[in-house]
Amino acid sequence: MNLHELKRSEGSTHRRKRVGRGRGSGVGKTSGRGQKGQMSRSGSGRKLGFEGGQMPLIRRIPKRGFNHASAPVIRPVNVGDLNRFDEGRVDVEALRASGLVNGNCDGVKILGEGDLDRKLTVEAHAFSKSAREKIEAAGGQCETIQ
Template structure:
């Protein structure tokens, strides 16, 4: 039976390691003079070579593709929750806030903003605390005897 492997006796598998190629160490090494870089040219110089994205002078892909649209850096995105989702997962009199929605699996992530939409029906009272709500969602919750409270961003 083999001995127990610990940090004290770890070593690489046989054949997985080999000596580093020592270049520029004279003619006897087989890697002398030009140090395996060949003669002249961009790749023979120190600091020479081209970056991985260089396409040999051809117009680069990023410049060949058309640019379209505008990405608004100040856009506010909401996670959407519908009234029917609340009716399925919560009972009468429950306080539905962001944490409760996360526990119910309706919202994921940190620092999310939630908007309540009016798809579906509800027939019991809930207190819903979200960042935004559509008019129809607000009407349905209030008609059932509940209330919608808007949170500050």
């Protein structure tokens, strides 16, 4: 099957409803809006989340915590993921190139999940205590960027 052979299913398309075009159309005079009320007027509409005066869902559910808009974004990288690099120096650019760090971020923190089986000099903004121990136990070094 090719794109030019695709067709819509039978009955899936409908003609546009032409409202306000006389009594014989079935939606003449008030155009299906009824007689009076908020939604019968032109330009009517309710704001998003309005529930007819009932307390809106967004105000009924509990809220916890706070996310500061300008808080620094720190990307985590596990020690076990560093095994993909050859022995030598690993910096933030190398982590980006390998896909371990993506998107905008203010810093990279190396975490201690996994094991390291090669000697690496790792350059990052922060290290967890266990990550620092594992890198140094493998004969590597940890260099902190400011």
